[in-house]
Amino acid sequence: MNGETAWALYENRLRRVSAYIHDHLDEELDMDNLAGIACMSSYHWHRIYRAVHGETLAATVKRLRLHRAAGDIVATDLSVREIARRSGYPNLQSFNRIFKSVYGMPPAQYRKEGSHKAFEPSPYGKTATMFDITLRKIEPIQLLGVPHIGSYMQIGKAFETLFSTLFARGLAKPTMRMIGVYLDDPDIVPAEKLRSVACVTVEGEVAVVAPFETRTLDGGEYAVLRHKGPYADMYKAYHWLYADWLPASGRKLRDSVMFEEYLNNPRDVPPTELLTDIHMPLV
Template sequence: MNGETAWALYENRLRRVSAYIHDHLDEELDMEKLAEIACMSSYHWHRIYRAIYGETLAATVKRLRRHRAAGDIVGTDLRVSEIAKRSGYPNLQSFNRIFKSVYGMPPARYRKEGSHAAFAPSPNGRIQAMFDITLRKIAPITLVGVAHTGSYMQIGRSFETLFGTLYARGLAQPEMRMIGVYLDDPDIVPADELRSIACVTADDIAVSEPPLQQTSVEGGEYAVLRHKGPYADMHKAYQWLYAEWLPKSGRQLRDSVMFEEYLNNPREVPPTELLTEIYMPLA
């Protein structure tokens, strides 16, 4: 078996394990079971996974469950006890403790006072939050990505596939920028039909094999909002951009897609420290 064939086997195994994790977050995910799906011994597989993704399998599962829980707290009326059970915690106290250690406050308080609360309308219907908007002119950006269909909160699944594939093919580069391209309006299109692409910048990568695809974002002028905080809170920032900033700016939208650039890594910083720049295309 040559090196290229061996890496192709790792690529397929990474994809299988990542898909299984995302499809079975509600279940008890046994680490030995995941090694079986990868068709490797637990001893070796866990080391390969950590070398590629920079975290253990167990850490990935816990991070994804916390991310989904934050989305449920912000975006649904589910009771916190239900969310805790769905996230695999044995009791509400354990969930409260872990959630507070990561998000800075317990889940019930986060539902009322998390960073998304800054975008809540006042009694007169106006949103009180104010953000600095930077106007930037950028050149076109060449991207390579993996398509995602479904809730934007779950685009991380395609980012997992993207980075696993890039590493397995020897294409990953430290200077790559992480970018998410969003093709539909989540207030209009059903969540399971939303289309997006998990991307990295790739000026010198020739893409010939799926699941990778070549794409790009247009150059031109953009209004850029820098958001600090969990990804679960960002939908409100979009609403503020459209409802508050755009009418007051006197600017017109350009018929092009919005995109996000992720300035740090959710594996390396807590959700409260995540930095994202939202790009709105202007005519």
Template sequence: MNGDTAWAIYETRLRRVSAYIHDHLDEELDMGRLAEIACMSSYHWHRIYRAIHGETAAMTVKRLRLHRAAGEIVRGDLAIGDIAKRSGYPNLQSFNRIFKTAYGMPPARYRKEGSHSLFNAVPLEKATDMFDIAVKTVSPMTLTGVPHRGSYMLISKAFETLFGTLHARGLAGPDMRMIGVYFDDPDIVPADNLRSIACVTGVVMPMEGEPLQRQPIAGGEYAVLRHKGPYADMHRAYRWLYAEWLPASGRQIGDGAMFEEYLNSPRDTPPTELLTDIYLPLA
């Protein structure tokens, strides 16, 4: 077996592991069971997973559960205790402690005072001083991505598949930019039917190569809002763009899809320090 064949086998097996993790976050995820899904010994598969994904499987599970919990805290009225239990924590105290370490404040306070609250009823003249927004000209791009169907909060599943595939095929590079393209309005389209694609720039690949596919980005002018904070907070930034900035700007929306560029990685960046540029196409 040559090196390329071996990595192709690892890619398929670890893709199964990544899909299983995302689809079973509500369950107790036994590391031995994940090794069985990968069809490798526990001794080896942990090392291969970390080499490809840049973190252990246990770290992935913890990060994804907290990410989902943050979204549920911001967007719903589910009790914090129920969210803690759903996230796999034995009691509310331990969940509060872990959440505060990651997000900078306890979950109950985060529900009221997280960075999403900055966008509540902020007058445009004040918001332009508070928020980093500019109109930029973007050149046409052709991205490489993995499609996702479902809640935008769960697009991380497609990104895990994307990066695992690129690393296994030797296509990953240090200068790749991480971009998510979003095609539907989550306030109108049911969560299960939302369409998006997790992408990177700078990959040279043939057109055939599942699960990878090409995604063009139209060139032109975009309003670009830089958001600092957890991904769960960004829906308020979108609403501010549409309800406050766009009418006051005198501009009209273009035909292209909105996209987000992630300027740092949730694998090694605290949620409160995540930087995301939100691109709104303009006519």
């Protein structure tokens, strides 16, 4: 078996395990069972997974469950106890402890005081806190991406596929920028039908073989809001951009997609330190 064939085999296995993890977060995810899905011994498979993704399988499962839990805390009325149960924690105390260690405060306090609260309207109808907007002119950006259908909170599944495939095909480069393109309005399109694309920037010719697709971001002027904090909070920033900043700015929207550039990696920093530039296209 030559090297190219071997990596193609690993690529399919990485994709299969990643998809299974994202689709079964409500279930018990036994590490040996995941190795079985990869059709390899746990001894070897765990090492391959960590070499490609930079974290253990157990760390991935924990990170994804807490990411979903943060989204549930911010966007739903589910009780913290129910969210803890869905996240696989045997009791509320252990969930509170783990959540606080990652997000900086217990889940009940996060629901009341998390960074998403900064974007909520004051009693006078406007957001109490103002945020700096940078106006940037950019050139068109060439992207290589993996499409995703479903909740924007779950686009991580497509990013997992994107990066594991890039690695397996020897295409990953440290200069690649990580970008999410969002094609629908989540306030009017059902979550299960939302379209998005997990992307990286590319230069030159790249073979476009499934699951990849190419896309070009339009050049031009953008209003850029730098968001610091968990991805679960960002929908509030979008509402602020549309409801507060845009009318006050006197600017008009351009018929082009909004996109996000992720400036650091959720595997490397805690959710409270994540930096995201949200780009709104302007005429």
